[in-house]
Amino acid sequence: MIYLGAMHAEFNPWDKLTRVVIFLLFIAGLMGVGFWYYPLIQKNENYRKEILKLEAHIQKEEEVSRQLKSSLEALRSDPKAIERLARENLGYAKPGEIVVRFGPPGTNAVQRF
Numbered sequence: 617m618i619y620l621g622a623m624h625a626e627f628n629p630w631d632k633l634t635r636v637v638i639f640l641l642f643i644a645g646l647m648g649v650g651f652w653y654y655p656l657i658q659k660n661e662n663y664r665k666e667i668l669k670l671e672a673h674i675q676k677e678e679e680v681s682r683q684l685k686s687s688l689e690a691l692r693s694d695p696k697a698i699e700r701l702a703r704e705n706l707g708y709a710k711p712g713e714i715v716v717r718f719g720p721p722g723t724n725a726v727q728r729f
Contacts, residue, residue: 690697702708709715 687697691701707715707717
């Protein structure tokens with residue numbers, strides 16, 4: 617007679633129950649680790665959002681810096697730019713010119729009570 621191992625299968629509920637308990641303990645451990653790191657994950661997400669906001673602000677400020685450098689270079693090298701700036705901001709005029717300044721537009725609407 618050839619022995620083929622344990623051919624006879626005895627039903628042992630404790631083996632099955634032990635496997636289920638180990639599986640459930642493993643799942644509980646994973647959930648515990650998840651709850652443990654959840655605040656850290658939220659903090660990381662908030663930091664990423666803040667970094668994106670700051671990077672957008674940096675890009676905007678770099679654009680402003682480029683524009684100011686361009687204006688400064690124009691003022692250093694172009695006399696017409698200086699003249700235009702003096703006329704617009706300071707109200708200067710050449711001899712013989714008349715400067716007319718307009719105030720903010722008024723309203724002619726009648727207020728009704």
